[in-house]
Amino acid sequence: MTGYLVGCDIGTGGTKAVVIDLRGSVKGTHYIEYPLITPRPGWAEHHPDTYWDAVVKTIKLSLEKAKINPSQVLGVGLSAMSPACILVDKDLNPLQNSHIWMDRRGTAESMQIKAQIGDDEVFRVSGNPIDPYYATVKLLWEKNNRPELYNKAHKMLTAKDYPLMKLTGQPVTDYGNASLIGVAFDIVKKEWNRPMLQELGLDVDKFPEVFPCDEVVGYVTREAAALTGLVEGTPVVAGAIDCNAAWVSTGIIRPGDNSITLGTAGVWGVVHEEPSFSRGMISVVHAADSRNKYTTVGALVCAGALIRYFRDTFAQVEMHAAQTLQISPYEIMNLEAEKVPAGSDGLLVLPYFMGERTPIWDPLARGVTFGMSLAHGRGHYIRSYMEGVAYGIKQNMKMVSEAGIPINPVVGMVEGGANSRLWRQIMADVLGVKTAYMKNSLGAPVGDAIVAGVGVGAFPNYEIVNDWVEMSEYHTPDPKNEKVYTGMYELYTSLYPRLKEDFVKLAEITGYK
Structure with a gap:
């Protein structure tokens, strides 16, 4: 078989599309950045059409750069940061801004679900906790606070589902995104738990129909074809969550395989086949073989978001220098941080700038910079942000390991912050394991294209990716740094319990709130 595949990932800060051939080579790619809307602390939104506009432009420009005939595209796959809550009416028009995974407004609704259903029952059904993170909680917030929009809503969709709907006309979701709609999604039976939704007073019909990640769920419409440059009738699969798509692209598909994605959020996950889930973690159906595999995920709300926040708020000097030198400001920021020793001379950051997910699940937690002195410079702050994220990942890995889920002793790293050699070494030193990096990986969009390839029969299975994966750089723990980080990690884990009530105050x- 000959032809090409298109993948597109909708991120928190931007969208990237790729065109690949059937040997895994990227023929064309394009990325578009966009802002996050934060109308008040704890809220995080996008306009849904921001996703669609970005998907249109990135796919169109990727096809143009690939210089291929769009009729040769065999299939399309999408992924996105998840979850999100988007309400659409019967004409499939959006009714409000998308409140995304980072949004923490549903604190009262979380308490309502705890009182009505209880943590144990929600975990038994979904493999997940109750938190404002999950889209079912967000939908309940809409019902409680904007009932006129809730009543008008035809379907609730995620950030991946909305552009999928615009592409195909089908308001549906996939097993992975349904996992993060959460609460009443039966993660083993892979269906909505109707009695639970009815008890919460939520209309089951407002939830999208659910499909395996690689199942063809629709075809590019005439209108979408005119905008994207795709051919009308091109098959589109159900799609995936961004982190799982990224892991597919790097061969993280077998039990025990684990990887870190350092995008806006910091996400670590491990693959397993047994439907055995760890309390306090996020449980997701994997994009690879979504009928049979899962990933247990530890997820920090902020990772790359901290470095971007520093860039946008404090790094005007770096931005100007980068423009003059025609390089990325992140390269200059990395050089500043590299001059600082492990442990940042006692500067320690709790990265809870937008609340936190695993393992503390506290929407009221906030960022803390501990140990500041007049001796600390810009590089100290940049490095301490990187180290704080690494401490958070370590805390999650330890909890999953203690729950008995097997974890291979090498952790893969891909995308965003993983492009920083310094951050990769910090991860190795803090976690005490070897890290493996794929330099040329474009991450989630390539994973989306692979999922589409399996779905349309271009690939026999997901093992094909192991013929393409080539790790370009490994980092092993530095014993001297490891010793410093062991002490700093102990301090890191002790700070939050002492501050928890202060966050409430x-x-x-x-x-x-």
């Missing part, structure tokens, strides 16, 4: 004082 802060929310009460400011009214930002």
Whole structure:
């Protein structure tokens, strides 16, 4: 078989598309950045059409760069940061802004679900906890706070589902995104738990129909073809979550395989086949062989978001220098951080700038910079952000290991912050394991294309990716740094319990709950 595949990933800060051939070579790619809307602390939104506009432009320009005949595209796959809550009416028009995974407004609704259903029952059904992170909680917030929009809504969709709907006309979702809609999604039976939704007063019909990640769920419409440059009738598969798509692209598909994705969020996950889930973690159906495999995920709300925040807020000097030198400002920021020793001379950051997911699940937690002195410079702050994320990943890995889920002793790294050699070494030193890096990987969009390839029969299975994966750089722990980080990690884990009640008081004082 000859032909090409298109993958497109909708991220928190931007969207990237690729065109690959059937040997895994990228023939064309394009990326578009866009802003996050934060109308008040704890809220995080996009306009849904931001996703669609970005998908249109990135696919169109990727096809143009690939210089191929669009009729040769065999299939299309999408992924996105997840979850998100987008309400569409019967004409499939959006009714509100998308409140995304980072949004923490559903604190009261989480307490409502705990009171009505209980943590144990939700975990038994979904393999997940109750938290404002999950889209079912977000939908309940809409019902409680904007009932006129809830009543008008035909379907709730995620950030991947909305452009999928615009591409095909089908308002559906996939097993992975359904896992993060959460609460009432039966992760083993892979269906909505109707009695639970009815008990919460939520209309089951507002939830999208669910499909395996690689199942063809629709075809590019005439209108979408005119905008994207794709051919009308091109098959489109159900799609995936961004981190799982990224892991597919790097061959993280077998039990025990594990990887870190350092995008806006920091996400670590391990693959397993047994439907055995770890309390406090995120449980997701894997994009590879979604009928049979899972990933247990530890997810920090902020990872690359911290470095971008520093760039946008404090790095005007680096931005100007980067423009003059025609390089990325992140390269200059890395050089500053590299001059700082392990442990950042005692500067330690809790990366809870937008609350936190695993393992503390606290929407009221906030970022803390601990140990500041007049001796600390810009490089200290940049490095301490990187180290704080690494401490958070380590905390999650330890909990999953203690739950008995097997984890291979090499952790893969891909995308975003993983492009920083310094950050990869920090991860190796903090985690105490070897890290493996794929330099030329474009991550999630390539994984999306692979999922589409399996779905349309271009590939016999997901093992094909192992013929393409080539790790370009390994990092092993530095014993001297490891010793420093062991002490800093112990301090890191001790700070939050001491501050937990203070975060509650802060929310009460400011009214930002």
